[in-house]
Amino acid sequence: MQSAATSPADYIAEMPEERQAAFKKLRAVIKKNLSAGFKEMMSYGMLGYAVPHSKYPAGYHCNPKDPLPFMCIASQKNFIAVYHMGIYSSPELLKWFTAAHAKASAKKLDMGKSCIRYKKPEDIPFELIGELAAKMSADEWISLYEQKLKR
Template sequence: MLTVENYIDKVDLKWKDAFVEIKKVIDENIPEGFELEMQYGMPSYVVPLFRYPDGYHCKQDTPLPFISIAAQKNHLALYHMGIYANGSLLEWFQNEYPNHMKTKLNMGKSCIRFTNPKKVPYQLIGELVSKVSVDEWIEMYENSQKDEKA
């Protein structure tokens, strides 16, 4: 069984220091109540089932994902479900990014990609992960599910 520690041990040396630092920044800034576990093959911060027994809509026995981090071949990825579910949080992040980085923002719907391990906006990541509590995330998630069903 793959653990967070095993995952980190297997991260390519090119990405390892930056990956470890991203994890450290998240650990130091994420609101209380999220738990770190392996989910979908990567370290993920989730709402545990005892806190949200309904689980994730795709698999109800799966804790509700919030943030995941991955070391890919060509980039580090930070998956933040809150920026996918909350347009104002996404807008804040997109507006704040140029204040921390000279490079162009590289992202998808919930995935922020860093292609240079020496250029990662750790302070901004810390701010981003601190902005949504467990209760706020559950509310955002439930509202997004209502929207999909409507």
């Protein structure tokens, strides 16, 4: 479900009330832990964190007018989603995250390529998501992105 909201506050205000507190907490933990070089913005109808053109002028290869996406959080119809492109691109990071998630949560990990889904807000392991956000700097993400793009 893509939103037409133009700001994080508008995006949060339009989601179901029972998700808002968890979403605000998720946003706060990501912002607290994300390394310098990423910028929060509305991206693809979700709340996103990307490398801005001021740091990476080439932008995203699919549409160079867009900044390089790294992470998004979204309120979907049946779950809250955390999208992390680093997990999709780094087998080491994926291995770390799946092992750490098993220790941090009693719930089975519900994950696609870069999408981590939480059906209930109380199931979100906030500290772990904060650690995940901190695991990769903007420079490391740019380097990994360019390596994968050349293949």
